[in-house]
Amino acid sequence: xxxxxxxxxxxxxxxxxxxxxxxxxxxxxxxxxxxxxxxxxxxxxxxxxxxxxxxxxxxxxxxxxxxxxxxxxxxxxxxxxxxxxxxxxxxxxxxxxxxxxxxxxxxxxxxxxxxxxxxxxxxxxxxxxxxxxxxxxxxxxxxxxxxxxxxxxxxxxxxxxxxxxxxxxxxxxxxxxxxxxxxxxxxxxxxxxxxxxxxxxxxxxxxxxxxxxxxxxxxxxxxxxxxxxxxxxxxxxxxxxxxxxxxxxxxxxxxxxxxxxxxxxxxxxxxxxxxxxxxxxxxxxxxxxxxxxxxxxxxxxxxxxxxxxxxxxxxxxxxxxxxxxxxxxxxxxxxxxxxxxxxxxxxxxxxxxxxxxxxxxxxxxxxxxxxxxxxxxxxxxxxxxxxxxxxxxxxxxxxxxxxxxxxxxxxxxxxxxxxxxxxxxxxxxxxxxxxxxxxxxxxxxxxxxxxxxxxxxxxxxxxxxxxxxxxxxxxxxxxxxxxxxxxxxxxxxxxxxxxx
Amino acid sequence: xxxxxxxxxxxxxxxxxxxxxxxxxxxxxxxxxxxxxxxxxxxxxxxxxxxxxxxxxxxxxxxxxxxxxxxxxxxxxxxxxxxxxxxxxxxxxxxxxxxxxxxxxxxxxxxxxxxxxxxxxxxxxxxxxxxxxxxxxxxxxxxxxxxxxxxxxxxxxxxxxxxxxxxxxxxxxxxxxxxxxxxxxxxxxxxxxxxxxxxxxxxxxxxxxxxxxxxxxxxxxxxxxxxxxxxxxxxxxxxxxxxxxxxxxxxxxxxxxxxxxxxxxxxxxxxxxxxxxxxxxxxxxxxxxxxxxxxxxxxxxxxxxxxxxxxxxxxxxxxxxxxxxx
Numbered sequence: 001x002x003x004x005x006x007x008x009x010x011x012x013x014x015x016x017x018x019x020x021x022x023x024x025x026x027x028x029x030x031x032x033x034x035x036x037x038x039x040x041x042x043x044x045x046x047x048x049x050x051x052x053x054x055x056x057x058x059x060x061x062x063x064x065x066x067x068x069x070x071x072x073x074x075x076x077x078x079x080x081x082x083x084x085x086x087x088x089x090x091x092x093x094x095x096x097x098x099x100x101x102x103x104x105x106x107x108x109x110x111x112x113x114x115x116x117x118x119x120x121x122x123x124x125x126x127x128x129x130x131x132x133x134x135x136x137x138x139x140x141x142x143x144x145x146x147x148x149x150x151x152x153x154x155x156x157x158x159x160x161x162x163x164x165x166x167x168x169x170x171x172x173x174x175x176x177x178x179x180x181x182x183x184x185x186x187x188x189x190x191x192x193x194x195x196x197x198x199x200x201x202x203x204x205x206x207x208x209x210x211x212x213x214x215x216x217x218x219x220x221x222x223x224x225x226x227x228x229x230x231x232x233x234x235x236x237x238x239x240x241x242x243x244x245x246x247x248x249x250x251x252x253x254x255x256x257x258x259x260x261x262x263x264x265x266x267x268x269x270x271x272x273x274x275x276x277x278x279x280x281x282x283x284x285x286x287x288x289x290x291x292x293x294x295x296x297x298x299x300x301x302x303x304x305x306x307x308x309x310x311x312x313x314x315x316x317x318x319x320x321x322x323x324x325x326x327x328x329x330x331x332x333x334x335x336x337x338x339x340x341x342x343x344x345x346x347x348x349x350x351x352x353x354x355x356x357x358x359x360x361x362x363x364x365x366x367x368x369x370x371x372x373x374x375x376x377x378x379x380x381x382x383x384x385x386x387x388x389x390x391x392x393x394x395x396x397x398x399x400x401x402x403x404x405x406x407x408x409x410x411x412x413x414x415x416x417x418x419x420x421x422x423x424x425x426x427x428x429x430x431x432x433x434x435x436x437x438x439x440x441x442x443x444x445x446x447x448x449x450x451x452x453x454x455x456x457x458x459x460x461x462x463x464x465x466x467x468x469x470x471x472x473x474x475x476x477x478x479x480x481x482x483x484x485x486x487x488x489x490x491x492x493x494x495x496x497x498x499x500x
Numbered sequence: 501x502x503x504x505x506x507x508x509x510x511x512x513x514x515x516x517x518x519x520x521x522x523x524x525x526x527x528x529x530x531x532x533x534x535x536x537x538x539x540x541x542x543x544x545x546x547x548x549x550x551x552x553x554x555x556x557x558x559x560x561x562x563x564x565x566x567x568x569x570x571x572x573x574x575x576x577x578x579x580x581x582x583x584x585x586x587x588x589x590x591x592x593x594x595x596x597x598x599x600x601x602x603x604x605x606x607x608x609x610x611x612x613x614x615x616x617x618x619x620x621x622x623x624x625x626x627x628x629x630x631x632x633x634x635x636x637x638x639x640x641x642x643x644x645x646x647x648x649x650x651x652x653x654x655x656x657x658x659x660x661x662x663x664x665x666x667x668x669x670x671x672x673x674x675x676x677x678x679x680x681x682x683x684x685x686x687x688x689x690x691x692x693x694x695x696x697x698x699x700x701x702x703x704x705x706x707x708x709x710x711x712x713x714x715x716x717x718x719x720x721x722x723x724x725x726x727x728x729x730x731x732x733x734x735x736x737x738x739x740x741x742x743x744x745x746x747x748x749x750x751x752x753x754x755x756x757x758x759x760x761x762x763x764x765x766x767x768x769x770x771x772x773x774x775x776x777x778x779x780x781x782x783x784x785x786x787x788x789x790x791x792x793x794x795x796x797x798x799x800x801x802x803x804x805x806x807x808x809x810x811x812x813x814x815x816x817x818x819x820x821x822x823x824x825x826x
Contacts, residue, residue: 052713054712054713073715073717074712074713074714074715075715075716075717077715078714078715079715084713086713089709089710089713090707090710091707091710092702092703092706092707092710092711092773093706093707093773094702094706094773094774095699095702095703095706095773099699099702099703100703100710103699103700103703103710103711103714103716104700104711104714104715104716105714105715106696106699108696111694114690114694114695115695115696116690116694116695117694117695117696117698117699158714
């Protein structure tokens with residue numbers, strides 16, 4: 001019997017044009033929580049997909065409890081005792097919660113010659129799982145009716161219910177609030193005491209130091225090192241991940257603030273937010289903090305004309321402005337980097353160039369025949385993407401082939417091309433690796449220094465605290481505080497965000 | 501309005517939404533019963549059943565495929581191919597190429613036509629990842645071509661009495677055809693609601709990736725669902741040969757579209773993962789009633805088409821608005 005639940009030796013996997021994994025090793029002990037860290041594109045996801053049988057590695061070995069394992073299909077991994085909480089995996093929305101939990105292994109009963117699904121047994125067992133994990137979920141609820149956080153808890157319960165010896169958690173907390181994170185960590189500690197080996201993937205440093213025992217770092221598909229978390233500092237870990245020193249995560253420059261550019265008075269949208277009032281000055285970064293469901297994204301969507309205004313006023317440079325559609329908003333000088341890059345941001349199969357110019361297409365129409373001016377399109381694409389340090393093989397590359405961070409830079413370039421006065425950035429660094437994050441922070445800071453006004457929504461407190469001049473805190477659709485940079489602290493923001 | 505009144509109104513709206521399909525069916529039946537002489541009579545009901553049972557069989561299969569987020573355009577052509585294959589094994593001995601094989605040979609071979617074409621459809625969709633529309637468009641063209649090759653374009657007639665009885669027998673006042681349809685509907689209901697395969701189909705249609713990482717063999721399930729669909733179409737083709745006393749390579753023209761229309765009216769969502777057997781049956785019956793009722797009203801066949809088209813689009817608009825409100 002091996003000392004390790006999982007041993008990955010020299011695993012390699014290539015895709016056309018990319019060596020995704022290059023001789024990677026990973027060893028996880030039973031009863032340990034093992035973090036796998038690395039920037040986006042480091043190979044974490046590919047490695048996990050190999051472990052789950054979604055990809056077949058080109059070379060190398062996977063040993064599970066000392067025995068070599070071939071995993072051609074997820075059902076094999078699950079049968080052997082490897083389960084996974086998938087990142088950003090949506091449930092089968094139209095089916096009840098319990099069917100999502102038991103998908104692929106429905107309890108059966110015999111009915112004459114037929115093998116039928118035993119709905120009663122499924123209900124009873126699902127309830128038992130939820131009670132055991134202290135989750136307040138109805139097994140018969142349609143999964144699509146759950147909140148994002150509840151869906152995530154359902155996925156967690158599902159993965160735990162396989163009683164696996166190896167449990168892989170890929171960004172399990174990305175959509176959870178503090179309470180649920182605490183609940184998850186309780187579950188993790190219990191599994192650890194039962195001898196389950198856990199692989200934990202997260203971009204949130206604080207979680208790694210809170211819950212993990214060891215960490216393996218990958219960079220560009222290669223193994224960088226394995227350390228005990230207790231003997232590491234955040235700076236050392238980041239250095240291992242990016243392979244260079246990061247000067248600062250939040251390079252906020254101090255900029256003198258100008259006149260009031262935008263004033264929002266008593267703005268309301270029923271069911272989303274009520275009576276929001278704030279000013280935004282030239283050169284200012286105004287942060288918006290709050291928990292999931294606080295109404296921040298809805299507020300930004302309203303300012304950008306995607307939702308109707310029920311009551312209240314929007315004033316730009318002192319004059320009342322009507323915004324009924326994104327066209328109006330663009331004309332008023334707004335630009336909106338949306339929260340969900342994949343569904344409302346990039347056009348995946350379009351080139352970097354297409355994605356850069358799409359919001360500004362009309363300005364490239366040339367007079368006599370009203371055709372597009374490709375020379376100018378090329379110059380602008382190059383100029384803006386070089387300024388944002390977008391790394392791409394060419395400007396004709398499909399944007400879906402770039403890493404998340406580089407996609408985000410292209411989207412920032414897209415909006416800068418519209419020469420906006422007010423930039424709305426909704427979760428601009430979600431799911432982006434540390435290196436690209438710091439670059440995007442630097443860009444935001446530069447933009448403010450040039451006199452742009454910025455509304456920054458983020459669920460990461462350190463980002464909000466590090467980047468904002470002032471912070472608007474929201475709780476369930478109500479504005480609970482506006483804090484000055486010098487007064488704000490994590491504790492204070494959390495206090496207003498949870499309205500205690 | 502009082503608070504209680506509003507609550508009751510909301511509840512009423514909910515119930516109406518839930519059962520609107522069946523309500524529409526009942527209203528249509530009422531309307532045609534009053535507006536026409538012969539609609540609400542046993543012979544008319546039986547003739548409706550006879551003419552829609554085969555399309556109904558096809559629709560059940562196509563409905564399952566659509567739940568898996570696919571589409572099957574090949575059913576009409578499979579009807580044609582199965583009808584000529586079945587007929588060629590059930591001709592009178594004087595004209596038959598194959599002597600006088602037992603009836604089950606014709607039934608089995610016709611079904612096999614469906615199974616093979618369906619398995620090919622499923623395999624192309626599952627393993628080559630080409631869109632179902634394209635895969636089954638190819639099969640539709642190929643199957644029709646095979647049927648024409650097999651018959652050189654001539655009908656296969658002079659069928660044996662013991663074969664024709666399969667499509668013509670009556671059980672009391674009820675045509676056997678209707679019973680096949682009801683049995684098939686019952687079987688599909690059990691499959692969709694009470695078997696792991698059925699629930700896998702819903703899951704694959706709802707979120708293919710979630711199904712795959714849960715250990716469901718998406719590919720095998722897809723092959724199975726297309727196979728069942730084409731099998732039902734082929735069985736329908738065999739019945740059609742029995743009922744009309746001939747197999748013909750031109751049979752089943754546009755049946756696939758009628759079947760798709762029926763289950764669409766019945767609330768089967770083309771974005772997958774959503775739909776019930778009772779909805780499919782109601783959709784089939786609505787189209788049957790409208791077609792039959794318009795004929796009895798003496799509405800021109802041209803206008804009938806226009807009405808049918810409007811019903812299909814209207815039904816989907818209404819259905820989607822219902823989901824939006826939720």
